Amino acid sequence: MYNFISHCQTELKASAGTRARKIVSIRQFWKYLRTKAHLIDINIAEELETPKLPRRIPKYLTLEESVRLLIVSKKSPRDHCILTIFLNCALRLSELASLNVDQVSNDVLTVMGKGNKERKIFLTPAAKKAINAWLQIRCTIHLGTKALFISRNNNRITTRAIQDIIKKYVIASELDPAEISAHKLRHTAATLMYKYGKVDIRALQKILGHENIATTEIYTHIDEHQLQSAVNSNPLAMMFN
Numbered sequence: 001m002y003n004f005i006s007h008c009q010t011e012l013k014a015s016a017g018t019r020a021r022k023i024v025s026i027r028q029f030w031k032y033l034r035t036k037a038h039l040i041d042i043n044i045a046e047e048l049e050t051p052k053l054p055r056r057i058p059k060y061l062t063l064e065e066s067v068r069l070l071i072v073s074k075k076s077p078r079d080h081c082i083l084t085i086f087l088n089c090a091l092r093l094s095e096l097a098s099l100n101v102d103q104v105s106n107d108v109l110t111v112m113g114k115g116n117k118e119r120k121i122f123l124t125p126a127a128k129k130a131i132n133a134w135l136q137i138r139c140t141i142h143l144g145t146k147a148l149f150i151s152r153n154n155n156r157i158t159t160r161a162i163q164d165i166i167k168k169y170v171i172a173s174e175l176d177p178a179e180i181s182a183h184k185l186r187h188t189a190a191t192l193m194y195k196y197g198k199v200d201i202r203a204l205q206k207i208l209g210h211e212n213i214a215t216t217e218i219y220t221h222i223d224e225h226q227l228q229s230a231v232n233s234n235p236l237a238m239m240f241n
Helices: 002-010 016-035 063-072 077-089 093-097 125-138 159-172 182-197 201-208 213-220 224-232
Strands: 108-112 118-122
Touching (some): 002 016, 063 077, 077 159, 093 159, 159 182, 201 213
């Protein structure tokens, strides 16, 4: 196993992320052999170490870009509602696609996250307005599905269709579609909450549905304006020659 990982690094020039994924797969296979299949007594891959991954600051939309994206989608209540929920509630793509009508109740959105774990997110005034506008149209359509968002064929909307919707309005907003995805919108929502709302890291963790607080910490990055502000807060910053 060590030789294989070494081969991936030296011969195949695999990145640290690629090698880490391979190691996780190997670990899970040996774990299955021991704990599920009961074919072995010792998991020899347990101490196989993963390479350290560089911490990258994910890209996100600025407040002005987010507003622009919402404005260009106003003509379509469904699409506008989808973008509004992403940018206000910080949902995952799969979570939004799987939403049902009965998961919307007054001021709360009940979300089924990873591991089938349920969490509740309080709706903002903008989110409530967008949802109500879409529901008024959806309620006039006779459907055989409880899905909150439906396609042109009146079926539950797919994750691929949602990605296409996002791309459509990103292009209309004159933003780069290669840089903006559903996950970028989720990251944007989390960043705006943290930056403008001074949200506690634990509260942000619950909103995002992260099991590990370390995952949430990537959303608390410091942007260039905050760095400039920090430097200028030095009492010596105003001392001139």
